Amino acid sequence: KQEVTQIPAALSVPEGENLVLNCSFTDSAIYNLQWFRQDPGKGLTSLLLIQSSQREQTSGRLNASLDKSSGRSTLYIAASQPGDSATYLCAVNYGGSQGNLIFGKGTKLSVKP
Amino acid sequence: GAVVSQHPSWVICKSGTSVKIECRSLDFQATTMFWYRQFPKQSLMLMATSNEGSKATYEQGVEKDKFLINHASLTLSTLTVTSAHPEDSSFYICSARGSASGRADEQFFGPGTRLTVL
Numbered sequence: 017k018q019e020v021t022q023i024p025a026a027l028s029v030p031e032g033e034n035l036v037l038n039c040s041f042t043d044s045a046i047y048n049l050q051w052f053r054q055d056p057g058k059g060l061t062s063l064l065l066i067q068s069s070q071r072e073q074t075s076g077r078l079n080a081s082l083d084k085s086s087g088r089s090t091l092y093i094a095a096s097q098p099g100d101s102a103t104y105l106c107a108v109n110y111g112g113s114q115g116n117l118i119f120g121k122g123t124k125l126s127v128k129p
Numbered sequence: 130g131a132v133v134s135q136h137p138s139w140v141i142c143k144s145g146t147s148v149k150i151e152c153r154s155l156d157f158q159a160t161t162m163f164w165y166r167q168f169p170k171q172s173l174m175l176m177a178t179s180n181e182g183s184k185a186t187y188e189q190g191v192e193k194d195k196f197l198i199n200h201a202s203l204t205l206s207t208l209t210v211t212s213a214h215p216e217d218s219s220f221y222i223c224s225a226r227g228s229a230s231g232r233a234d235e236q237f238f239g240p241g242t243r244l245t246v247l
Contacts, residue, residue, distance in 0.1 A: 048234055059135070059222055060173075060238035067234070105172065113234060116163060119172040 018043045020108050022120035029096055030128050037091040037123045039106030044084045047112045051080050051091050052105040054122070060105065063091070096127045132156055133225050135239035142213055143247055149209045150242045152223030158203040159225035163236060164196075167220040179206055203227070213246040220244075 019042045029035050039049070048067045052060040064073045064080040066089065072081040079092040093100060103124045107117040132155040142148050152162060161180050165173040177193075179185035179200035187193045197209040206225075210217055220243050224236040 050235070052238070057220075057241070057243065059133075059240040060224075062235060062237065065235055109234070114161070116175050116178055117173075117236060119174075121172040 018110055018118055020106055020118050020120040022106055022123050024123060025121065026124040028126040028128060031096060031098060033096050034092070034094050035096055037104050039089040039120055041087045041108050043110060044087050045110065046084060047109045047115055049082055049089050050107045050117065052107065054103045054105055098127045098129050101125055101127050131237045133223065133237045133239040135223055135242050137242060138240060139243040141245045141247065144214055145212055147209055147211045148213055148244060149207055150221055152206045152225070152239050154204045154225040154227065157227050159227040160203065161226045162200055162206040163224045164198060164208050165222045167222060173222060210244065215246045218244055218246045
């Protein structure tokens, strides 16, 4: 069964810290992997998409890495800010250009001022 | 670019009534749209996938006669919850994938619709 797991479920850090969110998947034959941000009661905002052939993607203070062989991806957030507080979701696409996403349960991040 | 809207953002209805939720891709053509449901503190669960002009493909355990999906155009899909019951109360989110420039593999998500059935 293809499953996506995110650890930890919740994380609280002081402002300014660098942090890493983890995502693991059971089947390494992925097509791509996306990281999303979800604010309470809101939809999803796509942060980064990594294709299976890529090792990492960067956008501003965010860096996502992908290690297919070990079934892992990490989202690195540098110099965290209170505005980064949200739930971060990892989702894996196994089905190619027509595939759907399998989501993890997310990591709820709280950045304290 | 690649904006998806949903309407309404929230709805409260009585048990037994039907509710229609719209999902629109505003600046690109969505060949495929997805409908998800999210319960409190849970992740998104895919309900169905619809391709423009075709019948939707429902995930196991999702009643197609209860959750009617129509994807009549490249920019609009609708989800109708028929004879809604309190257990249908949830956060419904749609996503779209299509011709957004250079991003054909990505799904773009709407802001969600909070459904409360009394």
